[in-house]
Amino acid sequence: MKFINLWPLMFLSFIPLLIFLYLLKQKSQDHLISSTFLWKEVYKNIEASTPFEKLRYNIMLLLQLLIIIFLIGALTDPFLSIWGKDYKNVIIVMDNTGSMTATYEGSTRMEEAKKRAEEYINSIKGSATITIINAGEKPSMEISNSKDKYLAIDKLKSIKQKSVSGNIEDSISLIKAITKEVESYEAVFFTDKTINIDDINGKVINLTEKGSNASLDFLSYSEDKEGLKVLIKITNRGSYEYTSDLALYGGEELLDIKSISLKPKESRTILFDKVDFKGDILKAELTEEDSIKDDNIIFEKILREDRQKILLVTEKNIFLERALQTIPNIDIYKTNSEENMNKEDRYDLYIFDNITPVDIPKEGNMLLINPEENSIFKVNGELEGGYGVITQSSVSRYTEGLKFAIKNYKNLEKPNWAEGFLKVEENYLGFIGELNGKAIGVIGFDLHNSDLTLKAEFPILMHNIVGGLINRGMLYKHSFKSGEEVQINPRVDGEEVKVKNPKGEEEIIPLRFPLKSYKATYYTGVYQVSQNIGEEIIKTSFTVNFPTDTESSMENEESSIENVKGNNLLKGGLNLRIYLILLALVIILIEWILYIRGY
Known part of the structure; x- marks a missing residue:
């Protein structure tokens, strides 16, 4: 067992002071009696008035000494290493790609990863520094070398789930850079991907589990005199047979619906012919819910303008x-x-x-x-x-x-x-x-x-x-995957560009050179783009779909890492501070009860 802080031991000097106060405390009392029957008891009181006899059988003194000892022990932040080596630096890597939105025991893989990471942070010794890396489309540090566990947990909880594509192995080069001069460290990866960490000291908590999931991989269309022809590709990426209805919408209007049934790993292309729709946004949706919701919907903008x-x-x-x-x-x-x-x-x-x-x-x-x-x-x-x-x-x-x-x-x-x-x-x-x-x-x-x-x-x-x-429009293309940057071509004689995402959140892009691209394509759906040209407002839109090719798979077939159900392998040890504080509170409660009863 190690003590993180030694300075609270100075408060042990309060113990002699407490004993001295009990020595000064008058224990005997004068009583008027009608008989000499109680002389023997009077003799005992006289004997108890001697200094050291006052301390015999004094349970209140004992309880107060225990309270002081436990509180001082809590201030020293004692840490009991029982599950492995202590590390001075802890690095937590959170996979924040689209596959982590998959359901996991009533929540999602991402929420389960946060829960386990929080328990791990609480189990490490107080002197260890904590670094949290958010591994989404690009790895970024949420917090670096902090000893504040509460701040680290707040940063962990504030990580927002994204439906983006990314490679968690990109974080390894970042870990190597920040641990180059570090004496001891451990990196813990929370992910559902296969990852090789042979070159660094760490462990992988793999959250992959079997489940049901189908994805809409692409939507394309052509137009002739009879209407639209719409092709939709569906893939069953789960472990079980998948049956659902495939609904085709024009905007929010239901245009057609078909039933499908797919075996595991099977793909199929569905054709909707002679579709009568004059709007600009097509949407296809699988009605049967599965592990990943965002890949059950796909959008496509109809472009009727020629190059x-x-x-x-x-x-x-x-x-x-x-x-x-x-x-x-x-x-x-x-x-x-x-x-x-x-x-x-x-x-x-x-x-x-x-x-x-x-x-x-x-x-x-x-x-x-x-x-x-x-x-x-x-x-x-x-x-x-x-x-x-x-x-x-x-x-x-x-x-x-x-x-x-x-x-x-x-x-x-x-x-x-x-x-x-x-x-x-x-x-x-x-x-x-x-x-x-x-x-x-x-x-x-x-x-x-x-x-x-x-x-x-x-x-x-x-x-x-x-x-x-010429009128080239504000967008060079109108269909993107989550996490892709959108290059915008605004009118040079207009004002700043406004982009509104499917959740209604708006971002303003000022007209400064070089023009900043729009990067916040974290949600699937239709994004609105607008620009004021004098009194006129020009508008367009683009669609963002789930990266099914990299993030929709439910099984990690190449991984040799077993799924960790418990959290014991993550714990660095046992921090005794909270237990000592609880013991002190219990003793205070006992002392109060004894005081009420006249002890």
């Missing part, structure tokens, strides 16, 4: 081509002259680089680079040399104030319908606007005759200009 088509008309401009290739959700087509353009093809945006079209396309928007005289705006010849600067505008976000050198440039007259974004002295070399329902952008110099293309901000400027000429 944006861009025609680049240029002889050769590798800088421009590379900048355009970084823009998602667009298809780029290329030709080297206006004569090679197919008049029947339709594009969302035409980019004419050092080529001025004779026939303006009737449909689609345009970007003219180094244009000649045309019917849209005036070009008054060419000027020699200067320094360009990007001015404040709707397409200059993150590039405003950028300066660059130009060898020569066109003397343009900015029309009233356009907004300028690039100047040389007082002359506008770049502007953008809308004329007769067509968005038009202009850059008034050959990109090869400047060092603008060498600037790191050039791709950003092209993103802004192209984004102002």
